[in-house]
Amino acid sequence: MEKVIVRLKKYSYPIIITSGLFNNLEVFKSLVCGDQVMIVTNDCISKLYLDILKTQLIKFGVKVDQIILPDGEKYKSLETLERVIYALLINNHGRDTVVIALGGGVIGDLAGFAASVYQRGIRFIQIPTTLLSQVDASIGGKTAVNHVLGKNMIGTFYQPSSVIIDIDCLKTLPEREFSAGLAEIIKYAIIFDSCFFNWLEDNLEELFLLKYKAISYCIRRCCELKSDVVVADEYERNDKRVLLNFGHTYGHAIEAYTGYDGSWLHGEAVSAGMMMAICSAIILKIFNKKDAVKVKKLLLRARLPIFGPKNMDKKDYLFYMMKDKKNISNKMRLVLPVSLGEAKIFSDITDDLILSSIQNCRSLFLF
Numbered sequence: 001m002e003k004v005i006v007r008l009k010k011y012s013y014p015i016i017i018t019s020g021l022f023n024n025l026e027v028f029k030s031l032v033c034g035d036q037v038m039i040v041t042n043d044c045i046s047k048l049y050l051d052i053l054k055t056q057l058i059k060f061g062v063k064v065d066q067i068i069l070p071d072g073e074k075y076k077s078l079e080t081l082e083r084v085i086y087a088l089l090i091n092n093h094g095r096d097t098v099v100i101a102l103g104g105g106v107i108g109d110l111a112g113f114a115a116s117v118y119q120r121g122i123r124f125i126q127i128p129t130t131l132l133s134q135v136d137a138s139i140g141g142k143t144a145v146n147h148v149l150g151k152n153m154i155g156t157f158y159q160p161s162s163v164i165i166d167i168d169c170l171k172t173l174p175e176r177e178f179s180a181g182l183a184e185i186i187k188y189a190i191i192f193d194s195c196f197f198n199w200l201e202d203n204l205e206e207l208f209l210l211k212y213k214a215i216s217y218c219i220r221r222c223c224e225l226k227s228d229v230v231v232a233d234e235y236e237r238n239d240k241r242v243l244l245n246f247g248h249t250y251g252h253a254i255e256a257y258t259g260y261d262g263s264w265l266h267g268e269a270v271s272a273g274m275m276m277a278i279c280s281a282i283i284l285k286i287f288n289k290k291d292a293v294k295v296k297k298l299l300l301r302a303r304l305p306i307f308g309p310k311n312m313d314k315k316d317y318l319f320y321m322m323k324d325k326k327n328i329s330n331k332m333r334l335v336l337p338v339s340l341g342e343a344k345i346f347s348d349i350t351d352d353l354i355l356s357s358i359q360n361c362r363s364l365f366l367f
């Protein structure tokens with residue numbers, strides 16, 4: 001078992017990285033003993049991990065309720081949030097209840113949001129079961145639901161009381177979802193850590209094979225990188241946390257445009273979004289083409305898309321990007337790489353730059 005501590009100003013919480021969690025839940029004992037628990041999960045994950053989690057929790061004398069939601073990004077909505085609140089109320093849950101988010105980023109973001117607003121805030125624990133949620137979504141306290149007009153438009157900053165990662169969960173994860181997680185991992189490498197980028201180039205196959213040494217190192221490195229940023233800028237008030245949004249300005253537009261219908265997973269949209277952002281950086285002459293090709297090759301090896309949806313028009317991108325949360329005074333801001341391992345925020349981004357990055361991305365990288 002390994003631990004990364006997120007040391008925030010007011011309090012700290014652990015990210016525990018382990019395997020075989022569901023056969024040995026001693027780790028939960030100190031966290032939830034004597035409490036009431038509401039497990040929030042979905043109808044795919046419940047079949048795999050809910051019974052075993054409940055059995056172990058009940059052994060500790062914990063009162064366990066559950067809500068099983070439909071699976072999919074389109075259910076990360078206000079309507080589903082209302083269902084979680086209803087389940088808490090109808091089962092008489094009070095402020096001593098702990099919400100457990102058992103699932104990927106959709107469940108984590110939604111359950112975290114519910115915990116943050118229910119009776120003005122109750123504790124919650126993240127048990128992330130996808131690669132993407134283990135390296136990113138479960139850490140740092142961004143909770144949200146989507147709106148048809150924009151991704152994650154309604155939400156809170158609300159930290160979990162702990163994050164418990166079981167690497168074994170990845171054994172049941174579909175390959176497409178694994179690749180989606182790799183997109184956020186490659187994102188960290190591009191914006192923060194060129195050595196990690198080189199390591200990913202050398203170890204990608206080991207990751208796909210779920211080799212314990214490689215996957216546990218990779219998850220730990222991402223948890224450390226994200227934890228450092230969150231500690232430096234918990235509420236995204238200075239320019240540190242914004243860097244984690246690299247690729248997301250274009251990516252979120254793709255997700256909203258496709259109506260969160262699953263045709264584009266978050267990680268896939270971020271992958272195409274990173275390439276469009278890199279294209280902007282090349283147009284601005286702040287990033288070199290040789291490194292852009294290295295990124296493109298790694299994304300392709302990770303089985304990720306490098307171009308957005310064929311039918312999505314430049315105007316569609318602009319429509320959603322104009323609503324991005326990073327914009328200030330209706331001026332767009334973009335996170336752009338300046339070298340492999342370093343990114344910066346650029347303000348006053350013009351519509352022309354966005355349009356030409358979308359227009360030129362295919363021709364720049366179709367070789």
Ligand SMILES: NC(=O)c1ccc[n+]([C@@H]2O[C@H](COP(=O)([O-])OP(=O)(O)OC[C@H]3O[C@@H](n4cnc5c(N)ncnc54)[C@H](O)[C@@H]3O)[C@@H](O)[C@H]2O)c1
Pocket residue numbers: 042044045048071072073076103104105106107109129130131132133136137138139140141142143152169170171172173174177180181266267
């Ligand atoms: N809060 C944050 O900081 C943050 C960071 C990154 C992404 N996100 C959000 O996370 C969401 C994406 O998360 P995701 O990629 O985990 O997607 P997801 O939650 O939709 O899970 C992906 C799919 O895998 C299934 N699944 C989950 N665990 C499984 C397992 N162990 N075995 C088999 N199937 C499993 C799910 O049921 C789902 O069908 C997006 O909404 C994104 O906006 C949030």
Ligand SMILES: O=C(O)C(=O)C[C@@H](O)[C@H](O)[C@H](O)COP(=O)(O)O
Pocket residue numbers: 136140142144151152184241242244245248325
């Ligand atoms: O934690 C963050 O901060 C991030 O930006 C991580 C992103 O990977 C994640 O997708 C996040 O939900 C995006 O946040 P948003 O503020 O752009 O909705």
Ligand SMILES: [Zn+2]
Pocket residue numbers: 136184248266270
């Ligand atoms: Zn993301």
